[in-house]
Each structure stands twice: as structure tokens, then as C-alpha cells.
Amino acid sequence: MMEKVETYLHCVQCDEETEHVVIYLDDEIKSIKCKKCDRVSGIDKKELFELYTVETVEHILKEPLKLNEGIKEDGSKFLFSFSKRLLTKPYRVIKEVFELLED
16 A cells, blocks of 8 residues: 655755655655655656556455455444445545655
8 A cells, every 4th residue: 555654864965854755655665755855766656656556456356355354254333334435435546546646
């Protein structure tokens, strides 16, 4: 899953410690962007988007198994939470894609 973290790092271009945005995909750093000079280190957006897409497809393919496990564990509670997740998931995915493309 993609994760965005803000932290302070030494920027080579600014030659000082500045705030950076670090993007992780599957617990690996994919890009680091200085918020002061906008210098980006890491892979380009196209490659990052391709990795994100592959991860998303893999996640979608695993969903039926997770659904089955959830129903077996606690059917009534699971079905109640499932309806909420079903409504909010498309929004969360679209938001992640726009965040990914924005950086």
C-alpha cells in the first residue's frame, strides 16, 4: 500500500535540512521530494503509477478470500462493516491515485 510521510532531511540542492515528502510503496521508498526546492529523488511518476496499479490489482484479486474469511469469523458484524467499506472504498482509491499523481 502507498504511504506518504513528511519528515526533515538534508537536501543536497538546498544544502540544508528541509522538510521532505517520502512516498513508500510496499514498505520501499519510491520517491523523496524536498518541499523547499521541489527536487525529487527516486523513480518517476509513470513507474510509480505502474507499481501502484499492479499492487491494486493484486489486492482486488485477494478480496474474495478476505470476504470469505470475514464471513466465517463473524458473519453479522462483518456484513455490517462490509456495507460501509463497499461505499467508501472507491473514494479512498481515487484519493490515493490523485495523491500519487500530484507529487
